[in-house]
Amino acid sequence: MTTKTVEEMHEAFKAQGVPREHLAFVCPMCGTVQSCQSLIKAGAGATVEEVEKFIGFSCVGRWTKAGPPPGRPKENNTKGCNWTLGGLFQCHKLEVITPDGKRQPSFEVATPDQARELRERNK
Ligand SMILES: [Zn+2]
Numbered sequence: 326m327t328t329k330t331v332e333e334m335h336e337a338f339k340a341q342g343v344p345r346e347h348l349a350f351v352c353p354m355c356g357t358v359q360s361c362q363s364l365i366k367a368g369a370g371a372t373v374e375e376v377e378k379f380i381g382f383s384c385v386g387r388w389t390k391a392g393p394p395p396g397r398p399k400e401n402n403t404k405g406c407n408w409t410l411g412g413l414f415q416c417h418k419l420e421v422i423t424p425d426g427k428r429q430p431s432f433e434v435a436t437p438d439q440a441r442e443l444r445e446r447n448k
Contacts (some may be wrong), residue, residue: 331423348361350381350441352385354398354406356399357383359405367389368387385411386406387406417430
């Protein structure tokens with residue numbers, strides 16, 4: 326399990342160098358890189374504010390009826406899966422430590438290359 330503080334998350338996102346709606350996470354179950362823009366395109370909400378509660382927590386595949394995750398994460402997967410971190414099984418690899426000391430499960434932060442590639446696809 327990796328842990329990151331909120332500040333470290335911000336640093337990782339800054340390194341992606343993309344606007345807020347394109348900041349990217351990777352689903353730990355299927356490997357799909359996704360951003361707020363991905364969720365908006367999938368119909369999870371109309372604005373960044375509306376989909377923010379899902380990003381990094383519920384896979385975009387939940388809104389595209391992608392079905393269950395593959396046996397293990399796939400490289401270059403774009404399909405998504407029906408996973409959410411709120412369920413019975415704990416499969417996340419990252420926990421974010423909030424300022425008040427709570428640990429929140431989160432999808433991992435994508436690399437700058439992954440974030441930029443996704444932004445191009447989501448234009
Ligand atoms: Zn997924």
